[in-house]
Amino acid sequence: MAERLRMLNTIVLPVVAPMLVCGAVLIIAWRLRDRGRLIRATALGLGYLSCHIIVDGWPAFPPHETWQWLFALVVGAMVIGGLDAVGRQPLILRVIGAAVLAGTSGWLIVLANQEHLWIHRTTVAALLLLWLLTMQLITSRSRGASVSMPLCVAFVGVSLVLVLSGNAKLAQLAGGAAACLGAATLVAWWRAPAGFGCESIAVAGVLTIGLAYSGYSLSFSNVPAWAYLVAVAAPLAVWIGALPQSRKLGGWKAVTLTTLITLVISGIAVVRAYIAWRADSANDPYL
Amino acid sequence: MKIRVVLVSLLAGATVAGLAAFSPADPQTTNTQTTNTQTTNTQATNTQATETYKVDPVHTTAIFRIKHLGVTYFYGRFNETTGSFTLNTNNPSEMFFDVQIKTQSLDTNATRRNNHLKSPDFFNAKQFPTISFKSKSVQSSGENTYTVSGDMTLHGVTKPITVQMEFVGQGDKGARFGYRAGFDVTFTIKRSDYGMNYMQGMLGDEVTIMVGLEGARQ
Numbered sequence: 205m206a207e208r209l210r211m212l213n214t215i216v217l218p219v220v221a222p223m224l225v226c227g228a229v230l231i232i233a234w235r236l237r238d239r240g241r242l243i244r245a246t247a248l249g250l251g252y253l254s255c256h257i258i259v260d261g262w263p264a265f266p267p268h269e270t271w272q273w274l275f276a277l278v279v280g281a282m283v284i285g286g287l288d289a290v291g292r293q294p295l296i297l298r299v300i301g302a303a304v305l306a307g308t309s310g311w312l313i314v315l316a317n318q319e320h321l322w323i324h325r326t327t328v329a330a331l332l333l334l335w336l337l338t339m340q341l342i343t344s345r346s347r348g349a350s351v352s353m354p355l356c357v358a359f360v361g362v363s364l365v366l367v368l369s370g371n372a373k374l375a376q377l378a379g380g381a382a383a384c385l386g387a388a389t390l391v392a393w394w395r396a397p398a399g400f401g402c403e404s405i406a407v408a409g410v411l412t413i414g415l416a417y418s419g420y421s422l423s424f425s426n427v428p429a430w431a432y433l434v435a436v437a438a439p440l441a442v443w444i445g446a447l448p449q450s451r452k453l454g455g456w457k458a459v460t461l462t463t464l465i466t467l468v469i470s471g472i473a474v475v476r477a478y479i480a481w482r483a484d485s486a487n488d489p490y491l
Numbered sequence: 492m493k494i495r496v497v498l499v500s501l502l503a504g505a506t507v508a509g510l511a512a513f514s515p516a517d518p519q520t521t522n523t524q525t526t527n528t529q530t531t532n533t534q535a536t537n538t539q540a541t542e543t544y545k546v547d548p549v550h551t552t553a554i555f556r557i558k559h560l561g562v563t564y565f566y567g568r569f570n571e572t573t574g575s576f577t578l579n580t581n582n583p584s585e586m587f588f589d590v591q592i593k594t595q596s597l598d599t600n601a602t603r604r605n606n607h608l609k610s611p612d613f614f615n616a617k618q619f620p621t622i623s624f625k626s627k628s629v630q631s632s633g634e635n636t637y638t639v640s641g642d643m644t645l646h647g648v649t650k651p652i653t654v655q656m657e658f659v660g661q662g663d664k665g666a667r668f669g670y671r672a673g674f675d676v677t678f679t680i681k682r683s684d685y686g687m688n689y690m691q692g693m694l695g696d697e698v699t700i701m702v703g704l705e706g707a708r709q
Contacts (some may be wrong), residue, residue, distance in 0.1 A: 210692040211692060211693065214690070214692070215691075260688075261688065268647060268648075268686055269611060269618055269647075270618060271611055271614055315617060315618055317618075317620075341608070369606075370603065370606035370607040370609075370610045370612075371608075371610045371611060371612065372607065372612050372689075372690075373610075373611060373612045373689055374611065418611070421608055421617065422610060422611050422615060422617045422618065423606070424595075424605070424606040424609045424610065424616070424617075425606050428600070481603070483600070484602045484603055484606065485602035485603060488601050488602055488603045488604075489546075490601045490602075490603040490604040
C-alpha cells in the first residue's frame with residue numbers, strides 16, 4: 205500500500221499540486237482585482253516551483269546540475285513579469301529585460317564542458333529572446349484562454365518529446381507547467397479576466413526553451429534537434445489567433461482554432477520523437 | 492722413483508679434475524642459473540617495492556545491481572574502466588588506487604533503459620562523465636585482504652568510503668600479458684547520498700557495485 209502511494213505521488217502529485225497552486229493564485233489575484241495584478245504574474249511561476257520541489261526536492265544554491273538552474277531562472281522571470289504587471293514598461297526596458305533573461309539562461313543551462321560552448325549559449329539565448337519578444341508582442345492584447353490554452357498544448361507536446369527522449373524528470377516538469385496552464389484555462393473559462401496575460405510569458409519562455417534544450421543536450425536518444433525546436437515553436441501559433449480573420453470568429457472559436465494549430469505543430473514534434481524512440485530498439489520492452 | 496712420478500701425476504690429475512668440477516662446464520647452464528636467480532629476486536622484490544599497474548580495461552569488470560520494484564535485482568555494467576594502482580604487499584600503506592569509470596559506457600542490455608539511466612534522471616552522464624575512486628589509505632586486514640579508504644565521486648558528489656579489497660593474485664603471465672596483478676571488491680552505497688533520488692520506491696536506494704580490477708605492471 206505504501207509502495208502504491210509512493211508511486212501515485214511520483215506520478216500524480218507533480219501534476220495536481222502545480223494545478224492547485226496556479227489556480228488558487230489566479231483566483232486570489234482576481235478577487236483582489238487591480239491590486240492582484242502582481243500576484244497574477246506569479247501564478248505560473250509559483251505553480252512550476254511547487255512542481256520542481258515535488259519532483260526534485262528543495263533546490264540547492266548554486267544548483268548541482270545545469271537544468272536545476274531553471275528554478276532560479278523562473279524566479280527571475282517572475283520578477284520581470286511582475287514589473288510588467290505593475291505598470292506597462294517602455295518597449296526598450298522590456299527588450300532589455302528579455303535580453304538579460306535570455307543571456308542568463310543561455311549562460312546557465314548550457315554545460316560548461318559542452319562542445320562548441322559559445323554556439324550553444326548563443327543559440328539558446330537568441331532562441332529565447334526571439335520567443336519572448338514574439339510572444340510578448342502577440343499576447344500584449346490577449347488575455348485568458350487565448351494565451352493559456354495553446355501554451356498548455358505546447359507544454360504537453362514538450363513533455364511528450366522529453367519523455368520519449370528518456371528524460372522522465374524533465375518531462376514531469378514540463379507536465380507540471382502544462383497543468384498550471386490547464387488550470388489557468390479553466391479559471392479563464394470561469395472568469396475571463398482572471399486568466400493569464402503577457403506578464404506570464406517570461407516564465408513560459410524560460411520553461412519551454414530551458415526544458416527542451418536541457419532535454420536535447422543531456423539526452424542520449426536519437427530524437428533530432430528539430431523535433432525539440434518544433435515543440436518550442438508551437439506556441440507561436442498564437443499569431444493565428446491575433447489575425448483579424450481569426451478575431452472575427454470571436455471568443456472560444458478563435459481559441460479553439462489557435463489551439464488546434466498548436467496541437468498539429470506539437471504533434472509533428474511528438475511523432476518525430478516517437479519514431480526516434482521506436483528506432484532506439486524496436487524490441488526493447490522498456491517503458 | 493717411478494712410484495713418486497705416478498703419485499704426483501695422479502695428484503695433479505685429481506687436482507685438475509677437482510678444479511674442473513667446480514669450474515663452469517657449460518656457459519648456457521650458467522646463464523640459466525643466473526636468470527633463475529634473478530627471477531626469484533624479482534618476485535621477492537614485487538612484494539617489497541612499490542610498483543605501478545595500469546588498469547587493463549579489457550580484463551577489468553565493473554558491474555552494479557539495484558533492486559527493482561522490491562521483487563528482484565537487475566544488473567548493469569560499465570564497459571570502460573581506466574586508471575592505475577600501486578602494489579606493495581609488504582607495506583600496504585604505500586599502495587594506492589586511482590580508478591575511473593565512464594558513465595556513458597553504461598550497459599544494461601536495453602537501449603531505452605541505458606538512455607534513461609544516463610539521462611538527468613539518474614547519472615546525468617553528459618554533465619558527470621566519470622565515476623572515480625581515489626584511495627587515501629590502505630591497510631592489511633587479513634590474508635590477501637585490504638581495507639581501502641578513499642573518496643568516491645559519483646554524479647558529481649564526492650563522499651568518503653571504505654571498502655574491503657581482495658588481492659586475487661599476481662605473476663608473470665608471459666610475453667603477451669606481462670606481469671599482472673588483480674583485485675576484487677564488492678561494496679554497497681546509497682544512491683541518495685550522491686543526489687540520485689529519482690524513482691525511489693520503484694528502484695531501491697542501495698546499489699551494490701562489484702569491480703574486478705586487473706592491471707599490467709608498468
